[in-house]
Amino acid sequence: MMLRRLVPAFAAVLLASFLSAGVASAAPGPYVALGDSAAAGPLIPNPDLSFLGCLRSTANYPKLVAQQLGLTIKDVTCSGADTVDMTNPQETDLGTAPPQFDALTPDTAVVTLHIGGNDAGLTGLAESCLNLLPPPFGDSCMEENTAGGRDVYGERVAAVGPKVAAVLDGIHARSPNARVFVVGYTHYIRNNGCYPRVQVWGKDANYVQAKVDQLNGVLADAAAADGATYVDLRTPGVGHDVCQSSSVRWVEPFIPGNVAAPLHPNARGMAGMAQVVGAAISAG
Template sequence: MALGTLCAQPAGATPLRGEYVALGDSAAAGPLIAPQDLTVPGCLRAQRNYPAVLADRIGVRLRDATCSSATSENVSAVLQRTPAGTVPVQTSLLSVHTRLVTLTIGLNDVKMFSVALSCAELPGSVPCSQRYRRGGIDELEIRIDRQRPKWGQTLDAIRRAAPNAKVVVVGYGTYVRAGGCASQPVTPADADYLRAVVAHANTVMAGQAQRRGMQFVDLAAMSAGHDMCAPPNRQYFFGLVPASVGAPLHPTALGMVAIGRYVAATMDH
């Protein structure tokens, strides 16, 4: 089956021979977005996450291995422990029959979620932009740079397990606008710092993907203006204090739809 044929299928088309396997962490899984996939409750996976939207858009059968809190090692080598039990290594779903793979991974390797939550502006707290930058050394930048070989190894494991698949690595979006906003408890300096950290992670992962002939889809521009500072009806990402039921700093239901459609539209045919 040619990949051009795969990409040309309209939404709602009959599933093609072969399969699409989605890999990744909570940015792909969609924690707390209703309805949740109760077959894997420990993964906090939404039924309508971006992989599901993408699969419908291009008309392929989806096998979803995404799992909240996953690290790159859980994708390629290490069983993941969840509150509801252990889940298999994500690449175990791949095979010679897999025709498309998407992957969103990396920020859990550097504990970015807990870092970002700690950046909430509290009385007497030290700003993140100072706490993680000392003496001209940026601790988070160093953490990310150290992941280069591991992220590359994860991509190599995907290629070995799915030799006939197109692999699309999907980056992380724009979580907060430049300078932040009054509606979110983060200082302007910390908002800009968090943007820089996520951008660096995207750059490092993009380099690893492109070196291996894999496509990298950058969500930064498409999600600009739809960050946590946007009105709830325009948010692609929940804020530090979500306006509705959802996981802080994770995609909203609207965001999942937008991301799935964007990946479908920008995939190399």
Template structure:
């Protein structure tokens, strides 16, 4: 009798083990991508379905490429036009602040932010409009841009700090902005900037690249130096990672192309190894 009961118990236990779902540790690690258009990938087809069209999230943006290659469970809340406020406090395109996607079980976060806080691409659009005979182009307030550049590292730092608070075990990668204008060569056809405007935009780009580096160092994050890696792949380069102001229909001027997103994904993957 005792032996029969023991055998039954053992058999039941074996069935229970076979029915037990895989351990939680086997589930894909949760990855949250936050940031502005240089993370979202507007104009790069195909765009993600079921997401706000205004955000312009591509299925080939760097977060999607990283998640696919590493087997990660991606939550992509990137959105074109986002500022640090849109990550921390202000909703955008009918979506809540991006930070709400970060939870305690998040294991990886990537951030590309700060360019819209200082009006970087906006200033390039304004000059492009002015120099190609556009209407209602507006003006570039250089003093305002330079003032914003003095504090943007603190705003990026506040984003990193809040990620750490919400997800203490997450690895945080701060990805700076891909290079748009040539660093030493003159501007080319399709990049309508005067030499004086080009010098100003180089200043903005250099100072904007410094901000995430300072923030990452101060707040215990890892910098992914996309700006330095793309120095020879600006919009005027032979192998550009960036669209020109004059670009094909459907593409977004002065924004990353497929090659740029692939390059950033490779930089991130290298850091993860």
């Protein structure tokens, strides 16, 4: 999921070593990576200095995939991005990022698209589910968002489908020969959560993950209708959620134990995701 309000000063503390990956058999290029912070990897060492406002990491999965497959990469993933930012400039705390589609050219051979979480507001949902006190103190985000028989975030997720379909049309118009891979979101929190270690009540944890799973279904359907390839990161992410130890998990809880943004992938997660995405591209 995505992070719009990161303090830029955190970038100054990124001093850990660069995470490298082995080189596999070469695949065609160039490769363009489009997407939000789930692909950009905010706060994971080391920062990509090409545009600090996007909080891209040099160890995010797009760059690791490019290394593994011997691809030339244009990584324009940007923290906080939504589907509008594919064709419009994106304002960040450190300047304006160009539209991500500017990276697409007629000779682009491979595109990964990791988008939709910000359109649905899923980071805001997760933040709203934080409860420092156990039930019955505080409010349930699940109950608030499903009151009166309406599922507020379910509706927001459903509305992402046409937006992603339009993005895929735009990719094909600019890069007609590209193989396109729509990348889903990983497994964030296990069934019933792990309160109080991660401060989300069990029923709220289930609601959050259900909305992520719903979004993955929307992305998979959009990919299928378009003829693109959907890449499932949810299944390989099981057992690597925020409830796991800092040496096992792929995503960080509200208080990170690894150098990464809260509620976002860490370096281990990016390495695991790179293996899955790289295998999908190779198989394609």
